[in-house]
Amino acid sequence: MPDFQPQIPSGREFHGGDLLAQTLKHLGVEVAFGLHGGHLDAFLLGADEIGIKLVDTRHETVAIQAAEGYAKVSGKVGCCFVTANSGFANGLAGLATAFADRSPIFCITSSPPLQDAETNALQGFHDQVVVAKPITKFCHRVTNVEEIPRIVAYAFRSANSGIKGPVLIDFPIDVLFTPPQVSRISYGAVSVPPAYAAAPDPAxxxxxxxxxxxxxxxxxxxxxGARGTDKELTKLAETTRTPVFYSNKFSSPIPPNHELRGGAATRLAAFAGGNSQPDFVLLFAARTGFLLGDRSGAIIPNKNCTLAQVDLDGSEIGKSLPVEIGIVSDVGLFCDALLEKKSNISVARNEDWIRDCKDHKGTLSAYVDQGKVMSDGQLHPYLAHDAVMRALPKDSIVMIDGGEAGQWSGMTVEAAEPKVAMVATGYLGHLGNGWGYSLGAAVADPSRLVVNMHGDGSAGFHIQELDTFARFGLNILTIIANNYVWGMSVNGQDLLYEGKSKSRPAIQLSKQCKYEIVAQGFNCDGEIVTEYDKIKPTVARMSKSGKPGLINLIVSTKPTTPATMSMVGMTDDKNVIVVPYYNNVPRPFYKDSTEKTNGHA
Structure with missing residues (x-):
């Protein structure tokens, strides 16, 4: 007999919704993010009575993103709920991001009664399982109320085992409102302990x-994937005398002031093109791709460098770059196993290399010489972001959203000495995720300030969640770097069309929008900052208020970030086609200096 036994409520009938809630509670779920829908009432009532905290958002995408942010910070499976079809459709963006970024979340949805299939019933048009399957790790519709624990336990283990990812279960409304026959309940793996993780091959x-x-x-x-390896990774770095950098999706577990913490991996691009690039790179639960410079060689050298990769997903090893040593393993067990062989490790300590990596991280950069105020009268975006970071409490959790605003944040976030810093846009480049991530992080760790960094573009996606922050009294400070345009878009167009076109289509935002007033309307603190000397005192004061707040920080559109210039890839080479934000491609014909094409004048 399993140790999970249903608790029959007094004074009312025991429903499938109770069975779902109690199963999740037994599996360790303490909080669920979502938006109400009548289809879910049987579950919501059961969850409330069994002690699962319900955090209701203003949009379903944010609910799923909050579950993802909660998972990233807590290390647990994030749980969320969205109602049938309309709510489900609104949540698809969140599922897509979680799938691309391998976040373990359990998503609950509902649908019309099974007997009403294909009748044009209310909120019943799309087959949600069919729609969600390509962007989930597991997706299923429960048709028998007694099977709820078995299916839920299977999905839960799927979300959090091996290559993690989102799962979605559709519970038709009649299944949730049907009383189960207790003697026929199928428990499956509800009480089975987690499987042992994969360890590395000694050879x-x-x-x-x-x-x-x-x-x-x-x-x-x-x-x-390196989340939670603070002690193991630090010891490994110290034993091998190796600086540690991080993909900007999630900051390094190495302590902020450690001599071997190198900062964001994008900083390695400063060594590109010379003889000082790394000659050995270990990708530690990090995937190759655009976050690590694609195949350009700017971050991960494409010559004179040994590339090794440790990942639970064997198919990820060598996916886009030639990996010489690939190891399929849990990263914690990898550290333990490698340190057991530490008597064989004899990596020479390179003082110059360690100093270069550390000095590079701490440099304020050439922007200091450009002045705090630009020619348009607005604040220098780099120096403004740097001032924000230096005013934040140490060990805050920093969520970075936006295009160029996000890049400025990423370049300066090390000055904040954060406990966790992550770029919320992920592999999809999905703007607006920061609202949900911040919500989930604040619920997962209420002891810390959560900093929700945005540009005025990304801020507009889900700014209504300020109401959620206020209703739940969350310690979240939102900072909007506001330059009245889509910054990456306008600067990308400037690079592409300078001297060729004056048109800058679809990039303007409103100078009249008062984000600080919007915040006040949602019962949060709100202030506008236009002067450099007001940044630090305003950030410091609002960081300590204990109330959610928003700072409307007015900055200049210039200069363009180095990342935008690199991604746009402008060149005078007539033989390539510039493909913004990707690698340029050769022209399908050769064009020489005499304008001959394919051998013809």
Whole structure:
């Protein structure tokens, strides 16, 4: 007999919704994010009575993103609920992001009664399982109330085992409102302990140590999968004398002031093109792709460098770059196993390399010489962001959203010495995620300030969640770097069309929009800051208020961030086609200096 036994409520009938809520509670769910729908009432009532905290948002996408943010910060499965079809459709953006970023979330939805299939019933047009399957790790419709615990436990383990990701279960409304026959309940794996994680092959470790020992400029680059390896990774870095950088999706577990913390991996681009690039790179639960410079060689060198990769997903190893040593393993077990062989590790300490990595991280950059105020009278975006970061409480959680605003935040976030910093846009480049991520993070860790960084573009996606922040009394400070335009868009167009066209279509935002007044209307603190000397005192004061707040920080559109210039990839080479934000491609014909094409004048 399993140790999970249903609790029959007194004074009312026991429903499928109770069985769902009690199963989730037994599996460790403490909070669920969502938006009300009558289809879900049986579950919501059961969840409330069993002690699951319900955090209701103003939009379903944010509910799913909040579950994702909660999962990233807590290390647990994030739980969310969206109502049938309309709510489900609104939540698809959140599911897509969670799937691309491998976030373990459990999404509950509902649908019309089974008997009403294909009758044009209320909120019953789309087959939600069919729609969600391509962007979930597991998706299923429960048709028998007694099978709820078995299916829920299976989905829960699927979300949080191996390659993590979102799962979605559709509970038709009649299933949720149907009383189960207790003697027929199928428990499945409800009380089965988690499976043991995968450990590395000893022969692979020997090969890795041999290559590592030869390195003069080694680096470790961590990804989201490194979450929770603070002690293990720090000890590994110290044993191998290797600086640690991080993919900007999730900051490094290495302590902020540690001599081996190198900051964001994008900073390695400063070494590109010379003889000082890394000669050994270990991707530590980090995926290759645009967040690590694609195949350009700017971050991960494409020559004279040994590339090793540790990941639970064997198919990810060598996906876009030639990996010489691939190891399929849980990263915590990898650290433990490698350290057991520490007597074989003899990586020479390179003082110059360690200093270069550390100095590079701490440099304020050439922007200091450009002045705090630009020619348009607005604040320098880099220096304004730097001032914000230096005024924040240490060990805050910083969520970074937006295009160029997000890039300025990413370049300066190390000055905040954050407990966690992550770029919320992820692999989809999905603007607006920061609202949900911040909500989930604040619920997961109410002891810290959560900083919700935005541009005025990304801020507009879900600014109504300020109401949610206020209703639940969450310690979240939203900062909007406001330059009245879609910054990356206008600066990208400037690079592409300078001297060719004066048109800058579809990039203007409103100078009349008072975000600080919007915040006040949602019962949050709100202030506008236009002067550099007002940044630090305003941030410091609002960080300590204990009430959600918003700062409307007015900044200039210039200069363009280095990342935008790099991604647009402008060149005078007549033989390539500039493809903004991707690698340029060769022209399908050769064009020489005499304008001959394909051999013809």
């Amino acid at each position: 692979a470790l020997d090969a890795l140590i041999k290559a590592w020992n030869k390195a003069k400029r080694p680096v470790i680059i961590t990804g989201t």
